[in-house]
Amino acid sequence: MxxxxxxxxxxxxxxxxxxxxxxxxxxxxxxxxxxxxxxxxxxxxxxxxxxxxxxxxxxxxxxxxxxxxxxxxxxxxxxxxxxxxxxxxxxxxxxxxxxxxxxxxxxxxxxxxxxxxxxxxxxxxxxxxxxxxxxxAPEHGHVPPDPRGPVLLGLDTTADALLEFAFDEARRRRTGLWIVHAWSLPPYFGYGMPSDSSLTADLTEKEATHLGEAVRPWRDTHPDVEVTEDSRRGRPEDLLADAARDHDAALVVVGRRIRRSPLGGRVGSVTYGVLHHVTAPVAVVSHS
Incomplete structure (x- = not known):
């Protein structure tokens, strides 16, 4: 059913x-x-x-x-x-x-x-x-436009539920999937240590490789979905908001890690930021 x-x-x-x-x-x-x-x-x-x-x-x-x-x-x-x-x-x-x-x-x-x-x-x-x-809601009326842009996925984990949802949404819409992976420099750069361009280049390549490895099995099982991988340094909520605007995203997908606590669940700071700054519809997918 x-x-x-x-x-x-x-x-x-x-x-x-x-x-x-x-x-x-x-x-x-x-x-x-x-x-x-x-x-x-x-x-x-x-x-x-x-x-x-x-x-x-x-x-x-x-x-x-x-x-x-x-x-x-x-x-x-x-x-x-x-x-x-x-x-x-x-x-x-x-x-x-x-x-x-x-x-x-x-x-x-x-x-x-x-x-x-x-x-x-x-x-x-x-x-x-x-x-x-x-x-x-749109600026006028209550019937939102039907954007034809890609599905946008913010990925910082290899959770199957998150990837499955994003690929399925792109397939249903017959549109592309744009995967954004944000990363940061090591903490010691914030303590006055001089920037090392070679280290930054190595980290850029390493993060892009990790993203490709995480996405490859899903590319193989969804050959009809055109995938763009975008790995870059920055705050994930800012990168997602910019990408959603620039590509007129049909849907933005982010994850929420399930945390069992007597005080209840948490939304998460990145998800919270995306929900407050992205104008496209935002899907929040819970995962372990």
């Missing part, structure tokens, strides 16, 4: 953009699309019965209206809409566990090219092992 692509929907422009992106992804995967709207439990927020009934009626319209619009733009797509009771940071990870992936909206911040993954998005991301995609 093919699992659904699930979208967290609250009626905002960002979540409606996420729903449109999710519909396109569901079509590529030949999977159903599930829209999930989360309603707070009764009695949590003190208010009159009339106010609560009015809000419930409005909330029930959100997934139903989105469902109708998506069916109109994507005839033949199986779209369902559910309203679940609870807190989004608890309910959405449960919905994600039953899905191929979860899609959420991200909100723009003041300043060019910066976006916010709110507390709910971060909590959901830290609590699920399923891929989570964050989509920002």
């Amino acid at each position: 093919v699992r659904a692509v699930t979208v967290g929907l609250d009626g905002s422009r960002e979540s409606l953009a996420a729903a449109e992106w999710g519909a396109r992804e569901a079509e590529l995967r030949e999977a159903p699309l599930r829209l999930v709207n989360v309603w707070a439990p009764d009695g949590v927020v003190p208010q009159s019965m009339a106010d609560r009934d009015g809000q419930r009626h409005w909330a029930e319209r959100i997934p139903r209206r989105a469902q109708e619009e998506l069916r109109g733009r994507h005839p033949g797509l199986d779209v369902t809409a559910d309203q679940l009771v609870g807190w989004p940071r608890e309910v959405l990870p449960e919905a994600a566990a039953e899905s191929e992936l979860l899609v959420l909206g991200s909100r723009g911040l003041s300043g060019v090219g910066r976006f916010l993954v709110g507390a709910v998005g971060q909590a959901v991301l830290a609590q699920t092992d399923r891929p989570v995609v964050f989509v920002r």
Whole structure:
């Protein structure tokens, strides 16, 4: 049985953009699309019965209206809409566990090219092992453009789940895969030691070789995907943001290492930076 692509929907422009992106992804995967709207439990927020009934009626319209619009733009797509009771940071990870992936909206911040993954998005991301995609709303309306650029992968590990997701996304879109590997000079360069051009050249060659070795098995099993390897020195979040802009990336893929802790999971500083500065949709893939 093919699992659904699930979208967290609250009626905002960002979540409606996420729903449109999710519909396109569901079509590529030949999977159903599930829209999930989360309603707070009764009695949590003190208010009159009339106010609560009015809000419930409005909330029930959100997934139903989105469902109708998506069916109109994507005839033949199986779209369902559910309203679940609870807190989004608890309910959405449960919905994600039953899905191929979860899609959420991200909100723009003041300043060019910066976006916010709110507390709910971060909590959901830290609590699920399923891929989570964050989509920002376009400047006008809520139907984002469908970019034809490559899938962009930020790679600092050879995790199979991360590579498999990126190659599969490129294959589905019939586009190329651009793999960015960022690396840094040894720490002692930060303590006043003079730069050695030959050492830098050796490190550049070594890192490029390691990247090629990590990617080669996936090239062999996905010969239909055109792959570009880009290994360079710099901050990974900066390199990914620049590459996504320069190549009009259709999707940016980054990893999140699963860490079991009594205090909960962590998003990671690089992933956090990418989510806040990359304007293309960003898929976060958990791996061990």
